[in-house]
Amino acid sequence: MAVVRIRRVLVGLLPMWLALVTPAGARVTVEGPAGDMMIPRLRQWADNDLMPTGDGVIQVVPENCMQMQAAACTYWTNAPHFVMYFPDLAYLWTQSGYSEGERESTWLNFYHELGHVLDFGLPRHGYRLKWFSIMHYEAPSSRRRARELVNTRNPRLWLSALGAEGEVVIPDEQFAQAYNYCARGMNYAAVQATMHGTYWGFSYDPSRGQYAEACQLIRGL
Secondary structure (H helix, E strand, C coil): CCEEEEECCCCCCCCCCCCCCCCCCCCCEEECCCCCCCHHHHHHHHHHCCCCCCCCEEEEECCCEHHHCECEEEEEEECCEEEEECCCCCHHHHCCCCCHHHHHHHHHHHHHHHHHHHHHHCCCCCHHHHHHHHCCCCCCCCHHHHHHHHHCCCCHHHHCEECCCCCEECHHHHHHHHHHHHHHCCCHHHHHHHHCCCCCCCCCCCCHHHHHHHHHHHHCC
């Protein structure tokens, strides 16, 4: 069964601040219909990603993820092969009347989906235990649940856990949120500005230290 990961596009008007960092090594392969004008742009974004992407193959379907009522989503059939529903939004760059915030949100949304590709494409997931520690989630209640978190692509605890205040959080979506900001090379001030006006979601609101640790963790995958 395919596992669907969702991200809604949230648009605002704030600018981005980018770190001068060299893109990471291995790149995913982005494929799609010849008529989809976003494919070259998505390939360039994947090449410019400052975080690891894994080396999987992404087949882009140029549509909204209507079955999940989301703008974009990614699922795996036989990882590292993925299908990504991502609409052809090339008109944001070729037609007038669209804001920089809309274009930046589209870029971040794609990186969010690449965060899922990396996460679900890896053969093992020991980093998830560290992620729980960074975000101060409630720790796995047993060794069995900890093993599932590390050894299973989509364990229940990775899809729903308790945060520091006892609130329900979605670890895999917050991981992908961290990924999109890290991939874009944004400093903490830029992340805060972006989350308050341009692109946000899944209650991801890290401290400065949590954001730095998140980027360090992801960079090492």
